[in-house]
Amino acid sequence: MVRKRKLARGVAVVGGGLTKLGLFKDRNCKDFFAEAYTEMIGSVDKGIDPKDIDAVYVGNFTNDFFVKQAHWAPIIADLLGLVPKPVTRTEGACASSALAFREGVLAIASGMYDIVLVGGFEQMSKCSTEEVAEGLAMAASPYEVAAGFTFPGVFGTMATAYFAKYGATREALFNVTIKSHNNAPLNPKAQFPMTIRDFMNARIERAKTKGEPVPAWKDEKAYLADPAANPPVAWPMHLFDCCPISDGAACLLLVAEDMARKFTDAPIHVAGLGQGSGYSLHAKKDLTSYEATRAAGTEAYEMSGLSPKDIQFAEVHDCFSIAELVHMEDLGFVKPGEAHRAVADGMTRLDGPRPINTSGGLKSKGHPVGATGVAQLYEVWTQLRGKAGKRQIPNPNLRVGAAHNLGGTGGTCTFTILERR
Amino acid sequence: MEKKPLNDASYEQYLNDRRIMGSRCRKCGALALPPRPICIACHGSDLEWVEFKGKGKLAALTSIVVAPPAMAREGFGRNNPYIVGVVELDEGVNAVARITGVDARNPGQIRVGMPLRADFASKGDGDAKQIALVFKS
Numbered sequence: 001m002v003r004k005r006k007l008a009r010g011v012a013v014v015g016g017g018l019t020k021l022g023l024f025k026d027r028n029c030k031d032f033f034a035e036a037y038t039e040m041i042g043s044v045d046k047g048i049d050p051k052d053i054d055a056v057y058v059g060n061f062t063n064d065f066f067v068k069q070a071h072w073a074p075i076i077a078d079l080l081g082l083v084p085k086p087v088t089r090t091e092g093a094c095a096s097s098a099l100a101f102r103e104g105v106l107a108i109a110s111g112m113y114d115i116v117l118v119g120g121f122e123q124m125s126k127c128s129t130e131e132v133a134e135g136l137a138m139a140a141s142p143y144e145v146a147a148g149f150t151f152p153g154v155f156g157t158m159a160t161a162y163f164a165k166y167g168a169t170r171e172a173l174f175n176v177t178i179k180s181h182n183n184a185p186l187n188p189k190a191q192f193p194m195t196i197r198d199f200m201n202a203r204i205e206r207a208k209t210k211g212e213p214v215p216a217w218k219d220e221k222a223y224l225a226d227p228a229a230n231p232p233v234a235w236p237m238h239l240f241d242c243c244p245i246s247d248g249a250a251c252l253l254l255v256a257e258d259m260a261r262k263f264t265d266a267p268i269h270v271a272g273l274g275q276g277s278g279y280s281l282h283a284k285k286d287l288t289s290y291e292a293t294r295a296a297g298t299e300a301y302e303m304s305g306l307s308p309k310d311i312q313f314a315e316v317h318d319c320f321s322i323a324e325l326v327h328m329e330d331l332g333f334v335k336p337g338e339a340h341r342a343v344a345d346g347m348t349r350l351d352g353p354r355p356i357n358t359s360g361g362l363k364s365k366g367h368p369v370g371a372t373g374v375a376q377l378y379e380v381w382t383q384l385r386g387k388a389g390k391r392q393i394p395n396p397n398l399r400v401g402a403a404h405n406l407g408g409t410g411g412t413c414t415f416t417i418l419e420r421r
Numbered sequence: 422m423e424k425k426p427l428n429d430a431s432y433e434q435y436l437n438d439r440r441i442m443g444s445r446c447r448k449c450g451a452l453a454l455p456p457r458p459i460c461i462a463c464h465g466s467d468l469e470w471v472e473f474k475g476k477g478k479l480a481a482l483t484s485i486v487v488a489p490p491a492m493a494r495e496g497f498g499r500n501n502p503y504i505v506g507v508v509e510l511d512e513g514v515n516a517v518a519r520i521t522g523v524d525a526r527n528p529g530q531i532r533v534g535m536p537l538r539a540d541f542a543s544k545g546d547g548d549a550k551q552i553a554l555v556f557k558s
Contacts, residue, residue: 134490143455146553147517148485148492148505156483157507164481164533235484235502235528281507282454282517283461287481 005273005303007109010257012267013418015044016378021191021248021366023125029063030079032249032371033121037080040117040251045264048253050080054113056087057104059097059120060370065135066127080117091370093139094319095407096120097250098373098414104254105270114259119251120375122368132245136369139408141280152242153234154281154409155320160236161287162322165337170236172340173321174224177240177363179343180318183350184360186391191246191366196220203229241321246366250375268384271400272304272417278410288337292413293330293404300402300415301332308332310400311417313354313383313393315376317406318361327404328356331415351394358383358391376403377416384420427456427468436552439541443514445471454514473512475539477556482506482520484528495544502526508537508556522558 017039019032041048056076064070073087090099097120104118124132136151144154162168177196184190185198194202200223207214217223224230230238253263260267276295278284284291301307308331316331318324325339333354334342342348348356359365359379362372380401382388402417425431427444432455435442443454447469451462454473459466484504488497497503502525508516521540523531537556544553 130490133487137489143517145489148489148503148519149483149517150485150487150489152487153483153485153505157481157505160483160533161481161507232484232486232502234486237483280517282515284515287507 005299007105007270007273009109009111011105011108011254011270012257012260013252013270013377013381014255014260014263014267015040015048015253016251016381017043018189018250018375018378019248020189021246021368023245024247025125027247029060029067029121029123029247029249030075032123032247033076033119033251034079036119036249036251040253044253045266046262048263050082052115053082053085053117054115055085055107056080056082056117057090057100057107058087058118059090059092059100059373060122061091061093061096061139062122062124062135062369065138066124066131092412093407094317094367094369095373095405095412095414096370098377098403098405098416099412101252101374101377101416102273102275102414105273108254108256114256116254117251118254118374119249120371120373121249122370123247124245124368125247129245139411141409141411144281144409149281150234151409152237152320155322156234156237157281158287158326159322162326163236165288166340168340170225171221172325172343173236173241174221175340175343176318176321176324177224178220179348180357180361180363183358183391184364186350186389187360187365188389190360190364191244192360192364194364196223196240199223200229237320237322243319243362243367246368248366248368248371248375250371250378252374252377252381266385266420268381269419269421270416271419272300272306272415274298274300274303274415276413278413280411281409288326290326290330290406290410290413292410293327293406293415296404296413296415297331300417304417304419306400306417311354311402312395312398312400313358314356314402314404315359315361315379316356316404318357318363319367319406321363323406324356324361327406331404350391355393358388358393373403373405373414376405377418379403380418384418425470427458427470429455432456433551436541436554439552441473441475441539441554442470443473444468452512452514454510454516473510475510477508477510477516477537479520479531479533479535479537480507480509480515481533482528482531484525504528504531516554519553519555520558521555
């Protein structure tokens with residue numbers, strides 16, 4: 001019998017920071033984290049004295065092998081001038097910083113600390129694409145790697161299972177990509193602030209300038225269907241199904257709920273916290289579902305007393321386009337097999353009934369893996385505070401949003417529900 | 422009968438003898454491939470070796486165009502993609518493996534559900550030589 005989870009003490013988010021995401025070869029992950037931290041300090045409405053931060057949890061995935069430097073917690077303590085405060089690094093592949101967030105919440109809920117900084121950082125642009133692909137594959141299951149799978153290959157495999165089971169085609173994936181890229185130009189932090197039509201028109205202009213034959217794509221879907229414009233990586237995953245390589249950092253300031261109003265009149269509360277683990281591909285019972293996502297969702301829903309229909313918007317881990325569809329189903333936003341139709345019908349657009357990835361998602365906002373979990377929560381926090389600018393969800397009663405973060409090929413998952421009360 | 426420990430090393434040794442060996446839980450009967458030391462169905466730890474016939478059907482697949490370094494060294498990549506997939510064995514467990522005898526350049530033509538049988542492929546040289554489990558159409 002599983003006991004209903006609850007925090008012994010409530011926790012609220014009162015500040016946040018996120019770097020512009022992209023490829024910044026002349027800056028490193030300390031620079032990124034300092035930038036996100038500085039924005040966070042400035043974002044706390046009534047101010048925060050850094051001396052009052054009790055502890056820090058930071059997520060990072062790849063620095064041990066991309067930077068050849070381990071033991072990052074004290075480096076961050078040193079960077080922020082927070083020595084000798086306790087700083088802890090968390091690692092859960094692409095979910096590394098969502099684990100930092102979770103540890104920060106639990107540390108406050110336990111009564112141990114009152115004010116905790118959580119965040120994540122990653123520098124990926126200094127490695128070749130091959131090095132990045134090989135490094136990220138360290139987070140796949142050893143059996144998958146031994147058989148010759150790559151990261152996009154595992155998700156491509158799940159896509160063919162999804163297609164065979166539900167009769168969907170690559171057009172379902174095009175709809176996800178087009179939708180996410182429609183949001184990206186509205187996000188000043190996005191790595192690719194371009195719609196798919198922008199990509200298409202740029203390619204046409206380039207052909208005209210160079211005097212080459214001008215491609216005659218009739219629309220975005222025709223562009224995405226053309227292997228010359230959108231080559232395969234691990235069929236059916238093509239280039240525009242895959243998130244980019246990104247640098248960046250994100251952080252949030254967490255405080256005990258009972259002191260939140262000292263920092264802001266608009267605290268955003270942690271309503272639900274869930275985490276799950278998953279089997280590797282050969283041991284999965286269902287190739288069109290992530291058990292880690294289902295477990296994380298169940299835990300967070302039970303803790304919050306909310307159900308999937310209460311989640312007004314969400315950031316969903318779209319490392320590959322197919323993942324967004326499967327996760328929407330695992331989180332209960334739609335029934336199994338219905339996500340591809342829901343996206344085609346516009347449900348997940350910024351102005352739709354349930355916007356998904358208003359930030360542009362990992363695909364177009366960028367995916368600095370160790371920073372992503374907190375970057376997603378930064379977007380939910382920003383939307384709930386009504387400060388998302390041009391991409392603000394057009395709903396005056398926005399109250400509940402969530403972030404879903406996946407590590408590896410499904411081995412770790414978190415689902416976090418935030419609420420404005 | 423079989424005394425080898427139920428682990429990845431023994432699994433690979435059996436593969437070198439062209440045998441597909443996994444585990445069966447003596448308590449609940451659950452099968453696992455590769456073998457497991459602990460039953461994930463009933464959490465029992467009394468497991469025995471069991472041989473799989475190597476027949477099944479294709480459950481899902483991908484055609485890898487951007488190859489990882491180990492496969493690129495074997496000549497795979499943009500001009501020579503390869504298929505890996507999930508194979509549902511007749512005994513009811515899944516395996517992940519290379520799929521041969523299919524056209525990796527036209528993966529859309531490969532049918533999910535097609536029957537497959539086990540094959541054994543040699544990888545590496547000298548002491549590093551290892552037989553890998555693959556499936557062919």
